[in-house]
Amino acid sequence: MxxxxxxxxxxxxxxxxxxxxxxxxxxxxxxxxxxxxxxxxxxxxxxxxxxxxxxxxxxQLVQLISTFILQDEKAKANIAETKSLIEMDCLSLVLIKSTDIHLQALKKWVETSSFTDEEFFLKMAQLADNHLLLRLWTILKDYYNSLKIFNVDADKQEYMNVINKLLTRKESEVRKAYKELRKLSND
CATH class of the missing domain: 1.10.10.10 (Winged helix-like DNA-binding domain superfamily/Winged helix DNA-binding domain)
Structure with a gap:
């Protein structure tokens, strides 16, 4: 209503x-x-x-709800895993939907801006141009943040590597760069 x-x-x-x-x-x-x-x-x-x-x-709605939803360790681990899957899917959609002009503008933004990991992946989710994925990522990001799990900070060059791999238009290279950014196994 x-x-x-x-x-x-x-x-x-x-x-x-x-x-x-x-x-x-x-x-x-x-x-x-x-x-x-x-x-x-x-x-x-x-x-x-x-x-x-x-x-x-x-x-604080997300934090309040998360106290009920995220009571066991498996659910907490699934949040991080699912967030990563959505981020990779967003990158795949960016490959499909973005023009080189969009990607060059993104590259310039990374080169010239100070940004957080959240801001970087918000841009990716927006470029993916999938409203549902954007909403899911936002919710999962909020749950993830409520868990107070801190990733090892990536440096600007790792984000630049993701952008450069997007410019190659090779999904396998983009996934590899993402896994390096997130310190995930490349298996």
């Missing part, structure tokens, strides 16, 4: 009665859902005014 109606932070939600009618559910279900959303800090209820959507940029 929020998405369909284009509601944003500060906008008022319909009343409980209206939500019951529109969603075809009982009042207790609506109250329980609103209470859960309020506990998560996604909405706020103002007595006598109604319920409003909160600005939850920078919200």
């Amino acid at each position: 929020i998405e369909q109606e284009g509601l944003k932070a500060g906008d008022k939600l319909p009343s409980e009665r209206e939500l019951c009618e529109r969603l075809i559910v009982g009042r207790s279900s609506v109250r329980e859902a609103l209470r859960a959303l309020e506990l998560l800090g996604l909405i706020e209820t103002r007595r006598g005014e109604g319920t409003f959507i909160r600005d939850f940029e920078g919200h």
